[in-house]
Amino acid sequence: MATRSKTKLSSPWRRRFIRTLQVLGVLGFLALIALVIAVYVARSQLPSYEELKSSPNGQMIRVHAADGTVIVSLGPSYGEWLPYDKIPGVMRDAMVSVEDRRFRSHPGVDPIGVLRAVKLAFNNRGTDKRLQGASTITQQVARTIFLSNKYDFGRKIREAILALAIERKFSKDQILELYLNKVYFGGGAYGIDAASRRFFGHGADTLNLNEAAVIAGLVKAPSRYSPTADAEAAIGRAGVVIKLMQETGKISAAQAAGANPSSVSLAPEPKQNSVRYFTDWALPQLEVLIDETQRPLEVWTTLDLNMQRAADAAIRANAPKNAQGALVTIDRDGAVRSMVGGTDYVSSNYNRATQAVRQPGSAFKLFVYLAALEAGHKPEDTLVDEPVTIKGWTPRNSSGANRGEMTLRTAFAYSVNTIAAKLGLEVGFATIADMARRFGITTPVDTHPAMVLGTSDVRLLDMTRAFASVANKGVAVTPYGITKVTAQGVTIYAQEVDRSQVLVAPYVAAQMTDLLQTAVNTGTGKAAQIGRPVAGKTGTTTSNKDGWFVGFSSGLTTGVWMGRDDAKVVPGLQGGTAPARAFAAFMKVAVANRPVEQFDTQVTLPEWQLEPDEESYFGEADNSLFVDADGNPVEPGTTANPGSDAQVDADGQPLPPAQGSEAKPERLDQDWIDRVLDRNQSPPPRPNSAPNKAPSAVPPPEVPRARPQETRPNQ
Structure with missing residues (x-):
């Protein structure tokens, strides 16, 4: 009786189980029918074998010089x-053994491989590991030719459907032929012939066991197992x-024992040169x-x-020992004609012309004087070189002396810091920062007083x-490196130069050029002379960590930076030494076939040019002794050479004393500190700032200079 009752109780569950199996069977049968239909539809849509052979694996890019x-040449490379x-x-x-032994x-689709992969996925649940080990060679062919590498269930x-369709249309030999000629092996090489030539220097038809094993091992992780990246x-x-x-x-076991992959002879890596600094900068712009x-x-x-060869040679020949150098040249329309981002691309592909941000020193005074000229100043205007304190900051000249009215x-030719500080106070430090941004400085520009000496980090390309x-x-120049792009003979992009953006009035640009050519003819940039009109400016930062020279002649503008990547001191490095010499060495070659061009204003020499101690104006770093790397005031009394009070030139020789000073070094006593810090007198009053003038093609009428009066400093 109990047994009959138990049978009756279990019958509903048995019926439900059978019904579930029946439903699953029907669903499975329908799924199978759908799969068969999908496979044969896909098969009917597959290209012919010849079309599959010619289909591209990726985008090839060939880059041309001017x-x-x-x-x-970048992108995929194809062998025979x-x-x-x-x-x-x-x-x-080798390929079948390592990638698909049941090929x-x-x-x-390999059912055994799928089950193994599912088991592995179950064991790795809760982790980020992907479902691996299930793709057959046929599936990899389907993915390589028809799909992307995006990983998802769909x-x-x-x-899988495409793989089943491919197997229905092509033979195993054809599928393996497709695979070996189209799969990616790293280093831009698609197919075994391209890989063999890339890594071994010969075609794939002569591959031996050791070489075949190396190539077959690449498919799993081309970059990880590349013999040129990690031979071990x-x-x-x-x-x-x-x-x-x-x-x-x-x-056989004997063949395996006799194999020695470490004996393979790798083809030498193609030589890389400084051209890659340029292409690394230009090509990402294609996106x-x-x-x-x-x-x-x-x-x-x-x-x-x-020009590129000349730029490379100039940097290599003039960069100080253990220091780096960078150079970039822009034509009058913005075309970048040369770009060197370091002394050796192979040892370091870091582009110091476009990526590095460093203090420009007095090269930044370009924006100080542009703001002053736009506000109504003229090159002949006079200011007094005297001790000045601005918000607790007391700038000093490199000579340690003040020259009075000039x-x-x-002041610009000899990079007089007190005058730059006064101009900054007059026109406003925020106005100077705005001028820098107007002219293309893309890095943050601070507005503390010491900014006039170039304490904000900038890029060489921007300067x-x-x-x-x-x-x-005064018309904006936008650097560009790509003039035209064609695809299969059709132009899909052509550069158009915009000459409509006026940054400052032409007379302001002409006056600034007047100052810049004076700096080269008799000031800090004399080493940049090339036998034709040149305008430019040097820049040197605290403790000789950075040296700059940026200038232009005959339609070409070239910027040079030198220094160490770790920002350590480079003895003797100043903008007027190695960078200016590199500029001259390059520009002599670059402008050789260009007509000599005169500037709008003739060079006028400054009144200090005949003084015997003129070198004292640029014997030291433009902003050393005054601010540290963060723009904070440095303790007064610090000198470039610890333990010595004397000023020295680029070669370490003592400079003559300033006019009116004693021949012997000054004593570092309290008297000296009070005088340098200007503690015995109040800061000079600040003149009213002249209003900014809108850019105009016509020079403005004479404007009376503002009289000094007491006013609150900018906040």
């Missing part, structure tokens, strides 16, 4: 297409391939300029190879752009 010379019977047997066997028996389903990892992976070949019976990711591209650039031309805009009569 004269049409191909300077670099090898038919199945021309592919060495060891290469075919010859499965229908395109893509895996599409990949590549050899270790090749050893795994040889072991798998033995396990699958492709080679903004064009919307073409499939067709091969021909990119035409502004790079002048003769013109702005003299060069600013000087180029002055040379362009």
Whole structure:
């Protein structure tokens, strides 16, 4: 009786179980029908074998210099297409052993591999590890030709359907031929022939066992196992391939024992030169300029190879020992003609012309004087070089002396810091910062008083752009490196130069050029002379950590920076020494075939040029002794050479004393400190700031100079 009752109770559960199985069976049958339909629909839509052979694997980009010379080829490289019977047997066997040992028996999807991958995924649940180990060679062909590498479940389903369809349309030999000629092996190489030439320097039709093992091992992780990136990892992976070949019976134990992947001879790496600094900067701009990711591209650039060689030689020859150097040249329309981001691209591809941010020192006075000229000052205006204190900051001149009344031309030529500080106080430090941003400085510009001495970090390319805009009569110059892009003979992008943005009035730019050419003719930039009109400015930062020279001549503007990447002191480095010499060495070559161009204003020499101690104005760093790397005042009394009170020139020789001073060094006593800090008198009153003038093509009428009066300093 109990047994009959138990049977009756269990019957409903049995019926439900059977019904569930029936529903699942029907669903499975429908799914199978849907799969078959999907596979045969996909099969009918597959291209022919010849079309699959010619389909691209990625985008090839060829970069041309201004004269049409191909300077670099990027993207995929393809070797010779090898038919199945021309592919060495060891290469075919190595690939099948390591990637898909049941390739010859499965229908395109390996059920055993799928089950193993599902088990692995179950064990790794809760982690970020992907489902791995399930893709067959046929699935990889489907993914390489038809799909992307985006990893999601939907893509895996599409990949499986395409793999089943490919197996229905093509033979195993054809599929393996496609795979070996199209799979990516790293280093831009697609296919075994391109990989063999890339890594071993010969075609794939002569690959031996060791070389085939190295290439087969690359597919799993091309960048990780690349023999040129990590030879040890590549050899270790090749050893795994040889072991798998033995396990699958492709080679004998004796052959496996005799294999030695470490004996392979790698092809030498192609030489890299400074051209790559330019292409590394220019090519990422393609993402903004064009919307073409499939067709091969021909990119035409502004790079002048003769100038590039001269720039590279100038930096290598003049950069101080253990220091780096950078140089960039911009033509009058903004075309970047040369770019060197370091002394050696191979040892360091860090582009110091476009990426590094460093203090420009007195080169930043360009913006101080531009603001002053726009506010109504003229090069002949006079100010008094005297001790001045602004918000607790007391700038000093490099000579340690004050010269009294002088013109702005003299102050700029010899980089007199007290005059720059007074101009900053008059026109406003925020106005100077705005001027810098107006001229293309993209890095933050602070507005504390010491900013007039160049304490804000800038990029060399931005500073060069600013000087180029002055040379362009105040019209904005925007650097560009790409002139044209074509795809299969069709122009899809052409550069258009915008000459409509006026930054300052032409007369302001002409006056600034007047000051800049004075600095080269008789001031801190004398080493930059090249036998034709040159205008420019030096810059040197605290303790000789950075040296700058930026200038222009005959339509070309060139900026040079030198220093150490770790910002340590470089003995003897000043803007008027190595950077100015590198500028001259380069520009003599760069402008050789260009006509001599006179500036709008003739050079006028400053009144101090005949003084015997003129060198004292630029014997030291432009902003040393006054502010530290953060722009904070340095303790008064500090000198460039600890333990010595005397000022020295670039070669370490003592400079003559300033006029009116005693020949012997000053004593560092309290008297000296009080005098230098100006503690016995109040700061000079600040004149009213002249209002900014709108850019105009016509020089303004004479404006009476504002009389000094008591006023509150800018907050």
